[in-house]
Amino acid sequence: MVAADIIKRPIITEKSMQLVEKLNQYTFSVDKRANKIQIKQAIEELFDVKVLKVNIINTTPKKKRVGRYEGYKNEMTKAIVTLAKEDKIEIFSA
Amino acid sequence: MAKLEKISDARVKLTVEVSAAQFEHGLDYAFDQIKDDVEIKGFRKGKVSRKVFEQHKGVESLYEDAINHVIQETYHVAVEEENLDVVAQPKIDLDITAVKKGAGFTYTATVAIKPPVTLGQYKGFTYNIESTEVTEAEIDTKMNELLGQNAQLVVKEAAELSKDDTAVFDFEGFVDGEAFEGGKAENHELVIGSGQFIPGFEEQMIGMKPGEARDVQVTFPEAYQAEHLAGKDAIFKTKLHEVKVRQVPELNDAFVKDLEREGIETVDALKEDTKKSLLAEKKQSSENKAIDFAVEQAAKQATIDIPEEMITQEKNRQIDNIKRQVQQYGMPFEQYLQFSGLDQETFEKNTEEQAERAIRYNLTIEAVSAAEGITATDEEVEAKYADIAKQYNLEVEQVRSQVDSDAVKQEVVFRKTIDFLVSELTPESEEKTE
Numbered sequence: 001m002v003a004a005d006i007i008k009r010p011i012i013t014e015k016s017m018q019l020v021e022k023l024n025q026y027t028f029s030v031d032k033r034a035n036k037i038q039i040k041q042a043i044e045e046l047f048d049v050k051v052l053k054v055n056i057i058n059t060t061p062k063k064k065r066v067g068r069y070e071g072y073k074n075e076m077t078k079a080i081v082t083l084a085k086e087d088k089i090e091i092f093s094a
Numbered sequence: 095m096a097k098l099e100k101i102s103d104a105r106v107k108l109t110v111e112v113s114a115a116q117f118e119h120g121l122d123y124a125f126d127q128i129k130d131d132v133e134i135k136g137f138r139k140g141k142v143s144r145k146v147f148e149q150h151k152g153v154e155s156l157y158e159d160a161i162n163h164v165i166q167e168t169y170h171v172a173v174e175e176e177n178l179d180v181v182a183q184p185k186i187d188l189d190i191t192a193v194k195k196g197a198g199f200t201y202t203a204t205v206a207i208k209p210p211v212t213l214g215q216y217k218g219f220t221y222n223i224e225s226t227e228v229t230e231a232e233i234d235t236k237m238n239e240l241l242g243q244n245a246q247l248v249v250k251e252a253a254e255l256s257k258d259d260t261a262v263f264d265f266e267g268f269v270d271g272e273a274f275e276g277g278k279a280e281n282h283e284l285v286i287g288s289g290q291f292i293p294g295f296e297e298q299m300i301g302m303k304p305g306e307a308r309d310v311q312v313t314f315p316e317a318y319q320a321e322h323l324a325g326k327d328a329i330f331k332t333k334l335h336e337v338k339v340r341q342v343p344e345l346n347d348a349f350v351k352d353l354e355r356e357g358i359e360t361v362d363a364l365k366e367d368t369k370k371s372l373l374a375e376k377k378q379s380s381e382n383k384a385i386d387f388a389v390e391q392a393a394k395q396a397t398i399d400i401p402e403e404m405i406t407q408e409k410n411r412q413i414d415n416i417k418r419q420v421q422q423y424g425m426p427f428e429q430y431l432q433f434s435g436l437d438q439e440t441f442e443k444n445t446e447e448q449a450e451r452a453i454r455y456n457l458t459i460e461a462v463s464a465a466e467g468i469t470a471t472d473e474e475v476e477a478k479y480a481d482i483a484k485q486y487n488l489e490v491e492q493v494r495s496q497v498d499s500d501a502v503k504q505e506v507v508f509r510k511t512i513d514f515l516v517s518e519l520t521p522e523s524e525e526k527t528e
Contacts, residue, residue, distance in 0.1 A: 013136030017143060 003042035006034045010091050011078060023082065026089050030056070030079045039079045049087035055080040096172035104209035104401040106178065110168050113198045117164055121195070124159035153195050161193065169203055179208035182403035206401035211461035214395025217518040221387050224380035228372045236368050237345060244349070247338040255302045257287045260338040263299075265310075267330045269323065276320070277328075281335065292318075299332065307333045381516075388515040393451075393458040400453055408449035409442070416445075463511040470506035478502050 008029045010016075016027040030039055036054040043051050056079045061072035083089070097109040112120075125147065130140040134150050148156075165186060173180055188201035247260055255261055261284050267277030286296045298310045310330040318324040343349050350364045358364050420430040431441055462468075470478075479502060483490045 011136075012146065014138065014141050016136075017146065 001031065001034065001038065003045045006031050006038055006042040007046060010089075012091075019080065024085060024087075025080050025082045028079050028081065030077050032058075032075065032077050034077070034079075036079075039081070043081050047089050049089065050084040051081055052084055053082040055082075096168075096175060098176050101204070102399070104207060104399050104404075106176075106205055106207055108169075108172050108176070108184075108203045108205060109200060110165075110172050110203065111198060111200050112164050112168055114196055116168065117160065117193075117198055118196075120160035120164035120167075121153070121156050123163045124156040127159060128156075157190070157193055161188065161190070161199075165201060165203075172203075173205070178205060180205050181208050182206040182401065182407045185403075206403040209399050209401060209404075209457070211457050212397040213392070213458070213461050213465055214397065216392035216395060216458070216462055216465075216515065218520050219388065219391045219518075220521075221384065221519040222521050223384050223519070224376070226373060226376045226380055228369050228376065232372060233365055233368050236372065237365070240353075241342050241345060241349075244353075245340050245342045248341045250337045250339045253303075253337045255286060255300055255334065255337050257300065258285065258340070260285050260340070261299060261302070261334060262336040262338060263332050263334045265330050265332040267328050269326050269328045274323065274328075277330070283338075295330065299334070302332075302334045304334055304336055307331065384516050384519060385512055388519055389455050389459065389512065392462060392515055393454045396454075396458045396461065398454060398457050400450060400457070404453055405446060405450050408453055409446045412445050412449055412452075413442070459508060459511050459515075462515065463507050466511070466514060468507055468510050468514060470503045470510065474506045474510075475499060475503050478506050 008031065011027040011029055019025040019027060026043075028039075028043075030042075034042070036056060039054050039056070040051045043049065043054075056077055059076045059078060061075045064071055064073050096111075099107040099109065101107055122144075125144050129142065129147075132142050132147055132151075133139060134142050134146060137146070165188075169184065169186075182205075184203040184205040186201055186203050188199070193199045250259070253259075262281055263284070264280045265278065265282065266273060268274070269277075284290060284296070286299060289296070292312045292314060294312045295310055298312070299308065302308055310332055311327070312330065313327050314320075314323045314325060316325045345361055347360050350361055351359055353364075355364075355367070358367055416430075417427050420427055425433075431438065434441075436444070479490050479493055479497075482488075482497065482502070483493045486493070
């Protein structure tokens with residue numbers, strides 16, 4: 001898998017913005033099959049930064065109903081990436 | 095930072111430079127205003143940071159509010175710095191495409207200021223102040239009016255109905271032998287000769303006695319409001335009940351007592367009182383006429399170049415005033431125009447003329463008070479406060495908290511200047527003797 005396939009999109013919410021401000025941690029949605037090492041390499045390659053730590057969370061799909069059809073929200077793996085102090089990722093802050 | 099450029103006596107151009115910091119402050123302000131209503135996925139309302147907002151919606155969406163805010167702030171500062179007497183809304187010019195985040199911008203405001211007044215002659219106009227003498231005849235007219243108002247209808251026994259009497263009667267009308275709607279009434283009161291009924295009707299009733307029945311034959315006029323009756327012959331069966339005459343009371347002490355006016359019990363006292371009120375009325379009206387004349391003449395002689403914006407603003411203020419008043423009476427504005435027989439255009443033109451006159455008068459009076467050095471003393475301002483308080487039934491302190499003392503002072507000076515102008519009028523007769 002190449003880096004662009006592993007990192008799907010940044011997650012920008014109130015909570016993730018707080019993490020950026022307080023801990024220099026950036027949250028992304030990543031491919032389910034990727035492991036922490038792959039994610040670290042992908043981030044370093046894409047954004048040219050130094051990654052100190054990667055935490056991943058597998059979100060459990062929630063039950064969802066559209067009319068009479070039952071289903072699930074998509075599964076997602078979130079990766080919270082801690083960067084070295086001096087590094088930043090631009091998409092999170094203008 | 096503002097630069098002042100004079101366009102004419104009554105108009106200046108302000109060029110104001112806005113620094114990057116000021117604009118940034120404006121952006122902050124604009125974002126603060128809308129923050130609570132911004133919805134972006136992942137954020138609760140009001141919790142979005144400006145950074146995220148700008149990424150989503152673009153910083154340009156804040157420009158309009160920010161620019162307005164900045165202009166408002168800097169414009170007022172500029173006006174104060176330059177000590178301008180602004181009389182109307184400024185016209186602001188700005189190249190919006192040149193506005194960029196992180197940089198300042200420059201705008202110009204064209205402002206109408208209070209025009210300078212070149213006074214012409216304002217003293218010594220020839221004018222005869224109207225006499226305020228009350229003649230015996232005028233009092234008598236008033237007395238007759240009063241008696242007429244108190245006239246009563248008295249039943250005249252065993253009399254024939256004649257002109258100016260009031261007939262109390264029943265009637266029922268028939269067209270082609272059939273009764274029609276609205277053609278019937280009982281105990282109707284009608285003054286014979288008043289012309290309220292169809293022509294011919296009242297005349298035919300003359301000579302009737304109480305209790306008598308008579309058929310009145312009339313023809314509805316061609317232009318009658320009820321179309322199905324217009325032009326038709328009709329027979330009205332009438333029955334007279336009573337004949338009443340209007341009886342004017344006699345002027346004597348008893349009548350005066352019946353009026354129940356406080357402290358007035360005799361005819362002489364009533365006459366005296368009437369004389370007093372007539373005198374006051376006349377005095378007021380002659381005073382007003384003198385004021386009008388004095389101010390008008392002074393204003394005519396003065397040269398003032400009133401900026402158009404000032405007139406427009408005053409015009410709009412007056413129109414708003416009228417609209418509000420009309421609304422208080424529960425009348426739509428269009429109807430008011432109809433009533434006063436004006437179309438929108440003439441109405442606006444009239445108001446504009448009025449506005450111009452009002453401004454001209456005010457400016458002239460202001461200039462005169464400046465030229466004559468008329469000022470108000472503290473005592474006079476105090477007295478004015480007391481006056482206002484009395485007029486609105488308020489405590490003096492209450493008025494003081496609501497009305498600025500500068501405004502009151504201005505009012506006093508205004509009043510004094512008008513008095514001054516009036517006192518400078520020269521009566522014609524005096525001039526002749528010189």
